[in-house]
Amino acid sequence: MRIANYTDQCAGQPLCVRRLLFCMPNALVFTSAFLLALALALIAAPARADYALNFPTPASGLAQDIYDLHILILWICFAIFVIVFVPMFVALVCHRKSLGHVAAKFHDNLKVEIIWTIIPTLILVGMAWPATNLVMSMKDTSKEDLTIKVTGRQWKWDYEYLGDDIRFTSNTTTPPEQIDGAQAKGENYLLEVDHPLVVPAGKKVRLVLTTSDVIHSWWVPAFGVKQDAIPGFIRDAWFMVDKPGIYRGQCAELCGIGHGFMPVVVEVVTPEQFASWKDEQKKLLAAAAVDYSKTYTMDELKTMGAKVYTANCMACHQPNGAGIPNAFPALNGSKLVRGEKSAHIERVFNGKPGTAMAAFGKQLSDLDIAAVITYERNTWSNAMGDVVQPTEIAALHKRSQ
Amino acid sequence: MYTAADPADAHAHDHAPSGFMRWVSSTNHKDIGTLYLWFSLFMFFFAGALAMLIRAELFQPGLQFFQPAFFNQLTTMHGLIMIFGAIMPSLVGFANWQVPLMIGAPDMAFPRLNNWSFWLLPAAGTLLISSFFVPGGAIAGGWTMYPPLFIQGGIAYDMSILSLHILGISSIMGAINIITTILNMRAPGMTLMKMPLFVWTWLITAFLLIAVMPVLACAITMLLTDRHFGTHFFDAAGGGDPVMFQHLFWFFGHPEVYIMILPAFGIVSTIIPTFARKPLFGYVSMVYAVASIAFLSFIVWAHHMFATGMPLGGQLFFMYTTMLIAIPTGVKVFNWVATLWRGSITFETPMLFALAFVFLFAIGGFSGLVLALVPVDIQLQDTYYVVAHFHYVLFSGSAMSIMGGIYYWLPKWTGHMYDEKLGKIHFWLTTIAFNITFFPMHFLGLAGMPRRIPDYALQFADFNMIASLGGFLLGASQLLFLYNVIQCVRGGAPAGNRPWEGADTLEWTQSSPPPYHSFVTPPIVK
Numbered sequence: 001m002r003i004a005n006y007t008d009q010c011a012g013q014p015l016c017v018r019r020l021l022f023c024m025p026n027a028l029v030f031t032s033a034f035l036l037a038l039a040l041a042l043i044a045a046p047a048r049a050d051y052a053l054n055f056p057t058p059a060s061g062l063a064q065d066i067y068d069l070h071i072l073i074l075w076i077c078f079a080i081f082v083i084v085f086v087p088m089f090v091a092l093v094c095h096r097k098s099l100g101h102v103a104a105k106f107h108d109n110l111k112v113e114i115i116w117t118i119i120p121t122l123i124l125v126g127m128a129w130p131a132t133n134l135v136m137s138m139k140d141t142s143k144e145d146l147t148i149k150v151t152g153r154q155w156k157w158d159y160e161y162l163g164d165d166i167r168f169t170s171n172t173t174t175p176p177e178q179i180d181g182a183q184a185k186g187e188n189y190l191l192e193v194d195h196p197l198v199v200p201a202g203k204k205v206r207l208v209l210t211t212s213d214v215i216h217s218w219w220v221p222a223f224g225v226k227q228d229a230i231p232g233f234i235r236d237a238w239f240m241v242d243k244p245g246i247y248r249g250q251c252a253e254l255c256g257i258g259h260g261f262m263p264v265v266v267e268v269v270t271p272e273q274f275a276s277w278k279d280e281q282k283k284l285l286a287a288a289a290v291d292y293s294k295t296y297t298m299d300e301l302k303t304m305g306a307k308v309y310t311a312n313c314m315a316c317h318q319p320n321g322a323g324i325p326n327a328f329p330a331l332n333g334s335k336l337v338r339g340e341k342s343a344h345i346e347r348v349f350n351g352k353p354g355t356a357m358a359a360f361g362k363q364l365s366d367l368d369i370a371a372v373i374t375y376e377r378n379t380w381s382n383a384m385g386d387v388v389q390p391t392e393i394a395a396l397h398k399r400s401q
Numbered sequence: 402m403y404t405a406a407d408p409a410d411a412h413a414h415d416h417a418p419s420g421f422m423r424w425v426s427s428t429n430h431k432d433i434g435t436l437y438l439w440f441s442l443f444m445f446f447f448a449g450a451l452a453m454l455i456r457a458e459l460f461q462p463g464l465q466f467f468q469p470a471f472f473n474q475l476t477t478m479h480g481l482i483m484i485f486g487a488i489m490p491s492l493v494g495f496a497n498w499q500v501p502l503m504i505g506a507p508d509m510a511f512p513r514l515n516n517w518s519f520w521l522l523p524a525a526g527t528l529l530i531s532s533f534f535v536p537g538g539a540i541a542g543g544w545t546m547y548p549p550l551f552i553q554g555g556i557a558y559d560m561s562i563l564s565l566h567i568l569g570i571s572s573i574m575g576a577i578n579i580i581t582t583i584l585n586m587r588a589p590g591m592t593l594m595k596m597p598l599f600v601w602t603w604l605i606t607a608f609l610l611i612a613v614m615p616v617l618a619c620a621i622t623m624l625l626t627d628r629h630f631g632t633h634f635f636d637a638a639g640g641g642d643p644v645m646f647q648h649l650f651w652f653f654g655h656p657e658v659y660i661m662i663l664p665a666f667g668i669v670s671t672i673i674p675t676f677a678r679k680p681l682f683g684y685v686s687m688v689y690a691v692a693s694i695a696f697l698s699f700i701v702w703a704h705h706m707f708a709t710g711m712p713l714g715g716q717l718f719f720m721y722t723t724m725l726i727a728i729p730t731g732v733k734v735f736n737w738v739a740t741l742w743r744g745s746i747t748f749e750t751p752m753l754f755a756l757a758f759v760f761l762f763a764i765g766g767f768s769g770l771v772l773a774l775v776p777v778d779i780q781l782q783d784t785y786y787v788v789a790h791f792h793y794v795l796f797s798g799s800a801m802s803i804m805g806g807i808y809y810w811l812p813k814w815t816g817h818m819y820d821e822k823l824g825k826i827h828f829w830l831t832t833i834a835f836n837i838t839f840f841p842m843h844f845l846g847l848a849g850m851p852r853r854i855p856d857y858a859l860q861f862a863d864f865n866m867i868a869s870l871g872g873f874l875l876g877a878s879q880l881l882f883l884y885n886v887i888q889c890v891r892g893g894a895p896a897g898n899r900p901w902e903g904a905d906t907l908e909w910t911q912s913s914p915p916p917y918h919s920f921v922t923p924p925i926v927k
Contacts, residue, residue: 051864052844053844055780066776066779072825073771073774080767084738091738091746092756095743097747099744101743103678103679104743109683112739124724135716135720135775149711181465185859219851231637233642233903250851251851253783254542254853257541260851261856272793326555354552354553
């Protein structure tokens, strides 16, 4: 019997002390079991990423400092928590009416009020000091080794290595079949891209960020960098990572239907590898330059166009070209697609202001635009039979200049 | 709940209409308070149902039930409706019922305005909810409505702006009414510093409402003109700045957070002394703490925007002011604990909710302190850590203290006791399920899961499944609450004038339910 037990254990003690003695072991067992489980989970966290309880392992000095600051604050909060809630727990156990406890009459004490205003103030100053130092080093983007311009777009990232004339787009590579559950999900589900950002280890990398449509946010947790990209404005951030490897993150600001599918992947390589990677990129870019003298066939354009469509158009207009009713128009059977070629080109080139339809004239190569328009006009049940050549897009550039 | 023919009613001569027209044309603070509370309960269940759909989609990685477009509508509307449809109106409902009763006034200062304040709500609510059915569906850009994303939407975006305007007008009129009532209609002898703390918190909250609702109205009007009339307030291409919207929005949005929590402080500060059978510790410092929190709420707004890239000075200023909020908030928590200390405590359902509030709100306060630090916030901004934080202050803060307040005053309002056993079961299920749902979200945020995503990477799967299971339990437990409230309205053991022996505010001197026109002769407060 609980009652008998409790009287036996604590015979001769005042009622409240007895109650505490009786309750405390139980409470202690529960609390310590909980804390032990938490501690074990924390220790096991690196081994079992599925139940990760803290920040990812920091890869940059900034991320490490943030990690340490967070742990410090957590312990301070934990200490305050214990100091505040142990008295509350004691009161709830001891000062019950059911124990015959009679309420005291006090309701004011200026001295106590002053003490518990001043002590928290001092604690806060103690917290603000390290935080201030860290903010100052985070904001210091000077003395960079290289600068990369990051442009967010619904829902991909453009990277441009300033001064090196290297630029490319980084798109998610998670297939729609994995998202719909038709295929098993891969190891890096939703956190994989076709062209990761490549940076050298041990160098201070400065990012300048903007976007061509809505607000996005470039975020790699292991670097301790999260910076919103604002249309029409430039923001900057920096990181320096010593250990080569692949680091993953994703867009952190709601940017429409593709927000959850806009990963950031950074590949940190040794400076030597970085140098050879740059050479390779320059050669690739030169090779990919549009050859305006060539006349492309329907099949060539459609094959290229399918890839461009998947990377740039599919999120809204859907794989089957049906769009999303009342939100994103269908291309399959669309009046515009089945109408005059020039109107179709105009829309893709200039976009539709006030909607999610971007002006791709500034974003894609003339060949890509020609290919994707040819693809759209001759796929699904659309069979216009006409092709668009890169020269037709180039003409539009001249007109807009 | 009571009829005009009640013999206790000295004013039966005013021939109040009965049935449906009684509610439509009512100018009685009790009727209107009841309408507010039922409206908010309906909205609570509606927005809660949206939350169930969100948790169903997030139960596993991959897209199972909804496409991202609809998922974004769910998160946006869940937030908007919970804030503007459930929490705010329920607190105004409390003010309507309790402020006149607690200050010994016969009614609110402007009864017809009061009627109009309420009846705007169903119109605004209908407009907001019906936007689910227009072409393109409801708004999906987040309850914060950031442009340029918000500019891209369809007609639902205009409907929501209009709806928010109507809700804002209702709030401002309600606030004017509450301030006038409190300042002019207190019983003789009730000086400001003798008012119950609940009345104090509502007085300050009403001033916050008047100060910030017009700012929201301006910001969303500028969105509207950007959408339709060719202005470029938030469009860099025309010389505007999208971040300016965020400044305007959060200048409203942060005081808004306190609009939802200060009256909850008032409710808890009423319940704890009652069941500790001891006066509230540090009444004066409680009043000053509420006032300081209200003042600080105007100078912290940009802590919601650390990741937008403010200048160093801006980040430091908003970090320091935000940290300062911990001081008055801490004072309040210490005072509640000191009120409990050496009391004579019992654990009826309202007290359980109030105690859970103190404990869980403190957790939300600590995570708020963590988020105040710019470097840590940079990592946690827009992650599930923030979702965990604001549900600890808004669910276990506002919503659970509202539930506690309902249990506390329901006997007074209906004249019947609620089912205590069922109330306790509801409390424990709610508290346990709430923590299962939201505690793991701290870990998800730390591990790097962004908020507002319909699908997530595989390392987040386990905690999401736990959170979903907790969420379903949390949603289902609220049906017990609904059942208990309905049962109590329909009947039950008579409550008597003062069912709680430790309660000492004026409403307990009235019958339960109070007469249609209470305090026809003002009581004298010594």
